[in-house]
Amino acid sequence: MSDNRTDRQTFDRSVREQYNRETAQVHAPAELIHRTKDAVRREEQRIAQEQAGQKMSEQQSGSSRAKAGRAYGRLHRWALGTAAAAVVLLVGASGLFFGRVGRSSEKSASDTAVQEIASDTAAVEETEAETVGEGGLGKQLGTAANTADDAVEEIAPASAKEEKRKYEPRPQTVAAESAAAAISGAADETTDGMMDTTAAGDRTEADLGAVKESAVDSSADAVPALTGVQFYDKDKNVVEAEALWYNAARIESILIQWEGGTPVDVKIFRTPAGSETAEQTELLMTKSIPDGDTSVLLDADMLHDAGMGSHLFFELDFGTQVVKSEEYNIFYDESVLPDAGD
């Protein structure tokens, strides 16, 4: 028993010493070290660029929040239109009231004086109505309560923005624009003459109903979605997957297409192949997207240092929603390139 242990220890020591002697003779080749240092420098540069990109992305996310705010604000603006209609109705009602007051007080004042008083009082009423809008509707809508003119101004750029995004004209958008024009007209009438405002108010109310419906319908239509991802080689030919894997050595550019709005940015992520690698996912690139674009063509240089197999996916940040693509399997093998044998 003791002999066995001694033999084992002797063997272990002997093998260990020899293994260490032999292994100590092995050194990392100088060329490999040089190549690795180059790769490390490239990675450092990539990370520096990524960090710069993230800073931009943070700024963009500020803009994203602003976009989201605009989208949220649009809902408010329709409601503000309702507030404008309420103003119109109240002013109309007060106009009728003061019209009667004016007619009943012929003894003490001339028509002109009554109209002046009525006009002044109407201005007060209008202010009060706005205050009511803030206090009533304002409770629901936050502090944003504008006059009818402001509401119209808000709606108009929204329509222009819709056109800028080159969506196909939708009936609802047209209806929204005409309704906005109607509100504008109603608002003008409100300032021109109080006696006509009841009718104008009715019309505005009807038009606002259409606007509300169209707002709901058009938001239902515009669902952000990723419609396509294509990889292209240097000759602009589509790179197809081979057994569900794309060779990144062939890929020179990536085309990403979407619909339902313009994303703030497009992000490319890579996860190493294998199990339990999710936490090793790295952000390869962030590309800001100009308003109105429906696609982006990206340079695929960042895929050309892929050491081993990995999974690629894309995220489109639409401000209120992030759309994620499916995962694309990629590997890097430049031996397949035509000039690889040179």
Place this chain on the structure above:
Amino acid sequence: MSKEERITAEEAIDRYADMVYRLALSQMKNTTDADDLFQEVFVRLVSHIQELESWEHVKAWLIRVTINCAKKHFGQYWNKNVDFMEEPERVADESGGYELPEEHPVRTAVQKLPPKYRLVIHLYYFEEKTVAEIARLTEQKETTVKSQMHRAREMLKGLIPEQYDG
């Protein structure tokens, strides 16, 4: 550590290139794969260098990541008791040239072990890690590591030329 001794990936390469390369070579089936693994480990280090507070941390991190990357690379082969050496190993010597495996009889024998046995032998013999440290690095129980060490030694007895056998 003083501020002057800032940890950089390039400095880490200078310090630990041989260690990582030897470990990579002990795990991969050929020098090409070992080269790839070597490069991947140091490129990954760039992203984590700021989290590592000392060179000891860097060393431990490099060993751990080399092991994990090798496991990932082999995937399903990892737990199979198969002979990995599909081609004669050629290892780089100090001058950058290559030596034939016959000059490394014990290493050649170790290379014929299944990867998990190779790993514990390399860490125990060459890196002088304790069983507990190997257990932590390989995320295994100490008893499992001991068992692997025992089996590896038994297998080596049949593989190593007689002159090294006691």
